[in-house]
Amino acid sequence: MPAFLSLVWLVALAVPGITALGRFAPWLTPLERTAHGAVLGIVVGTLALVPLATLAGGLSIALVLGVGVVSLVIGLAIALLPRDRPATRSGGRTSGGSGRGLMDLLAAVDPRGFVGRLDPWGSALFAGLAIRWWYLWSGALESLPDGLWAGHEYIWSDWPTHLGIVTRFAWGDNFPPVNTLYAGAPLSYHYLSDLTPAAFVTLGMDPIAALPLHSLVLSLVAALSLWAFIRRLGIATSIATLGTFLFLFGAGLAWIATAGVVDAKHDLFGVLFGPTADPYPEQAVAALHIRFFNPYLAFLMSQRAYLYGLPLAMLMLTILVSAERRRSIQRFVLAGVVGGLLPLAHLPTLLAMAMTVPFLAIFLARRPWEDPLHRIPWVGWITFGLVWVGVATPQLLTQLGGGAGALAAFRFQLGWVAAPDEWWWFWLKNLGLFIPLAIIGFLTRRVLPPRSFRLVLALMPIFVIANVAVFQPWDWDNHKILVYWFLGVTVIVAALVVRVWRRHRSLAVRFLLVLAVGSMTLSPILENLDQLEGHMRYRMIDAEQEQVAADVRAVSGPHDLIVTGMQANDPVMMLSGRQVLMGYWGQLWVSGIPYAERQAEIGQIYKLTPEGEALIRGYGVDFVVIGPQELDPNGLAADQAAYAARFPVAARTEHYTVYDVRSLSAGDGPTTDGPVAAGLSAR
Numbered sequence: 001m002p003a004f005l006s007l008v009w010l011v012a013l014a015v016p017g018i019t020a021l022g023r024f025a026p027w028l029t030p031l032e033r034t035a036h037g038a039v040l041g042i043v044v045g046t047l048a049l050v051p052l053a054t055l056a057g058g059l060s061i062a063l064v065l066g067v068g069v070v071s072l073v074i075g076l077a078i079a080l081l082p083r084d085r086p087a088t089r090s091g092g093r094t095s096g097g098s099g100r101g102l103m104d105l106l107a108a109v110d111p112r113g114f115v116g117r118l119d120p121w122g123s124a125l126f127a128g129l130a131i132r133w134w135y136l137w138s139g140a141l142e143s144l145p146d147g148l149w150a151g152h153e154y155i156w157s158d159w160p161t162h163l164g165i166v167t168r169f170a171w172g173d174n175f176p177p178v179n180t181l182y183a184g185a186p187l188s189y190h191y192l193s194d195l196t197p198a199a200f201v202t203l204g205m206d207p208i209a210a211l212p213l214h215s216l217v218l219s220l221v222a223a224l225s226l227w228a229f230i231r232r233l234g235i236a237t238s239i240a241t242l243g244t245f246l247f248l249f250g251a252g253l254a255w256i257a258t259a260g261v262v263d264a265k266h267d268l269f270g271v272l273f274g275p276t277a278d279p280y281p282e283q284a285v286a287a288l289h290i291r292f293f294n295p296y297l298a299f300l301m302s303q304r305a306y307l308y309g310l311p312l313a314m315l316m317l318t319i320l321v322s323a324e325r326r327r328s329i330q331r332f333v334l335a336g337v338v339g340g341l342l343p344l345a346h347l348p349t350l351l352a353m354a355m356t357v358p359f360l361a362i363f364l365a366r367r368p369w370e371d372p373l374h375r376i377p378w379v380g381w382i383t384f385g386l387v388w389v390g391v392a393t394p395q396l397l398t399q400l401g402g403g404a405g406a407l408a409a410f411r412f413q414l415g416w417v418a419a420p421d422e423w424w425w426f427w428l429k430n431l432g433l434f435i436p437l438a439i440i441g442f443l444t445r446r447v448l449p450p451r452s453f454r455l456v457l458a459l460m461p462i463f464v465i466a467n468v469a470v471f472q473p474w475d476w477d478n479h480k481i482l483v484y485w486f487l488g489v490t491v492i493v494a495a496l497v498v499r500v501w502r503r504h505r506s507l508a509v510r511f512l513l514v515l516a517v518g519s520m521t522l523s524p525i526l527e528n529l530d531q532l533e534g535h536m537r538y539r540m541i542d543a544e545q546e547q548v549a550a551d552v553r554a555v556s557g558p559h560d561l562i563v564t565g566m567q568a569n570d571p572v573m574m575l576s577g578r579q580v581l582m583g584y585w586g587q588l589w590v591s592g593i594p595y596a597e598r599q600a601e602i603g604q605i606y607k608l609t610p611e612g613e614a615l616i617r618g619y620g621v622d623f624v625v626i627g628p629q630e631l632d633p634n635g636l637a638a639d640q641a642a643y644a645a646r647f648p649v650a651a652r653t654e655h656y657t658v659y660d661v662r663s664l665s666a667g668d669g670p671t672t673d674g675p676v677a678a679g680l681s682a683r
Contacts, residue, residue: 002204003213009203010042010196010217012068015075017041021315023078024334027322032232035225036318039218039311040338043345045071046196050175050344058173058558059202119237122227125245129223135532136301137216141208147542148208152531153282154302156538156569159211161587162194162304163574166207169198171577173558176398180573181583182593183561183619186401189591190305190346193218207575211304218307219300223248229314233452234495243494246520250490251294252430254523257284272529280523280530291417291476292430294524295483306483309346312338313353313484317360320384321455324364327377332384339384340391343399348480350392355465356484357385360458364451406592409473416467417475423467433516434489441492448495459488474590493520541571544653545627549575551651552623552658560622563605565629565636572625581605581619606630606638608646617665627656 017040021033028036048067053059139151141159150156164181168174169191177187193214200210226247231240261281262271272279300306316338323331342350362368365375399405418426428435441447448456462485466478497513504510530536541549549571552562561579564572568584582588582602588595604612605624615621624647630638643659651658 002200003209005203006200006205006210006213007217009064009068009199010214012072012075013045013196014038014041016071016078017044017075019075019079023081025319025322025331028318029228029232031224032228032315032318035221035228036311036315038221039225039308040315040341041071041075042196042218043192043308043312043341046192046199047341047344049195049199050177053169053173054175058175059170059199061202064199064202119241122237122241122244125241126220126223126227129248130220132528133216133219137212137219139537140212140215143208143546145543146539148540148546150538150540152297152301152536153538154297156540158302158304160540160569160574160584162211163207164583165189165191165194166198166201166211167575167577168579169195170201170207171553171558172579174579178579179593181580181587182595182598183579183581185593186399188400188405188593190309190344192344193305193308193346215301215304215307219296222300222307222311225311225314229318230491230494232318233448233455233491234498235449235452236498239491239494239498242498242517243491246490246494246517247487248296249294249521249524249528250434250486251520251523252290252292252434253432253519254280254285254288254290255519255526256429257281257288257290258526260284272526273533277533278530278535279533280527280535288429289421289426290430291426292479292482292486294527295486297524297527299480299483303480305346306349309342309349310483312342312345313349316353317356317455320357320360321364321451323380323384324361324377325451327380329380329383332380333387336384336387337391339388340395343392343395347399348477349484351471352462352481352484355462355481356458359461360455363454363458406472406477406590408592409470411470412468413470413475414468416470416478418467431489433520434486434493437493437496437516438489441496444496444499447492447499452491456488456491459485472590473592477590540569541574544655545571546575547653548572548625548627548651548656548658551653552576552578552625555650555658555660556623561620562623562625563602563616563621564625565627566599566602567629581621603636606636608639608642613664616661620665622660622662622665623650624659624661625656626659 014037018034018037021028021037021040025033045067049059049063052063052067056063136151140155142149142151150159161181165187168180169177174180174187177191179185179187179189197205197207197210197214200214201207205213223244227240227244230243231237234240234243258271258279258281261278261284262268265271267274271277295306300310316335319331319335319338322328323335339350339353342353361376361381365372368375415423415426421429442457447453462481466482466485470478471481472478497517501510501513552572553576556562556576556578558577559579561581562572562576563581564570566582566584568586570580570583572578573580573583582595582598585595585599601612601615605615605621606612606626616624624643626638626640626643630636631640640657643657643661647659647661647663649657650660
């Protein structure tokens, strides 16, 4: 019942987005209005939870259901209100008029009216995606007798942070949002894709089930959104189907590593399916210096915020192309509103679009160099920019706390992460035939309609910028914006392959095209096979650690502050819903948060030195968790005896003890300026 209620609530949030596009962008196809609009509505509805939950003191069932009901009413009202202009007739059918958005909404559950708009290959692709992703997400997180298991390495590494954000929203009243890994700092993260499943948890779902369910549904919606976007660019449905397939299953030449294993063992079946099968040998792939990964597995699946950012970006670009063509201020404004939702939806998408839009404004105009003042609709673009900035800025200010965040690490780094390889060789083996086919596609006349070609061309500068400058502490994070360059590449490659297929009926030519597509998708297919066979399952935490998280939640209050180990998969941070003084340093580093001083302070707290006692008082720490990692003499070297002598035990398992240290900080306020005071003020 909680899962069903959560899905109904998600649909209710989607309704106003679908009907709003039906009213304000009726020129979009029903598929575009439904796929793009569903994400638009979910993002806006989830965003509304932030101020409402802040005023209400946290999420509650009444608040979550209330937002769903209001969203549904608003959506139906938009659909049923009469339009300002009269309807027009085309081909014997009425377009426009009231109920346009409602018809799009009904089309979403009508197979002939919705899926029937896909070609047979497109329908087959989405049927396959539904089956594949059902198996993927059904085993993404599993709580077994020996602990919590992740169904893929990327989920094991990335989802502890997401679980921590979800449980803090649902069980820790984290409003206004504070960084879950660093008490006192703003939540400088695109957290809306975690706030939505947090609402699922409020409605009764377990977070271990809420995140996979949300990812499954939004993956399918994002794939439909992707298909609709490429369909608009490429005109032919076959281009949309192939482009979607290439984006969701495309990557470089990592399959060469598998070929090497097959050659060494002389056993193709055994390597792929045998008892010791290893279809995707990760160490061999790493040895090849393959650093550009499949967008779905590396980003939509693991980092999740792309599930919101990608559809919003495609909707914004679609509206901008139409706005420029029609020179419509209203459409420029609509594009600005959509783009303005990106900061809390997905920051890398915001950065990628900021790189793309200036080139798009120039490239969309025909021969802008002849008369740039008149050929480029400057009023429209300026209006778009003002609306975009106006909607986005308040979110950025609350998100980054007025600072630059991870962008403060901006620096020039020629070649990105190509070293020690030569730049050209790095990209050839990381993208295989995508590179030469994309070059041929750009040089081929009329492989795409002119405006579509120019939009794809506007995405290409991202590649140049990402190979010259680094925007975050970890240079590999440039990959996050390169996803949008790769999207443009897949569109142009799909258009070229379809064109050659149609013009050449030779079996030899078509066989070569099949081989080319196979070489560009074989690596992720092997990685999917590896995951399906269970070789990428990793235990996130053991059963005792799950119990520790449950115990901490039971003995503490939503606003209590916990000191726990700073491991990547810390159970208290992940599953208790409580604020930790400091979490995993690696995640703080990539977020641009200076953590070294507090990391040293955590060490003093665990040793219970006089300085550590002062820090407990100053921060107002409520509980300290000591387990094997904290006791490690080569690590934090916690003084268990000192804690046992001074503080009562709040909870205990075989290897973990939770100490209640509130007696030390009771009645004390901030004792120093700087980070200690900041930590307290956040509470």
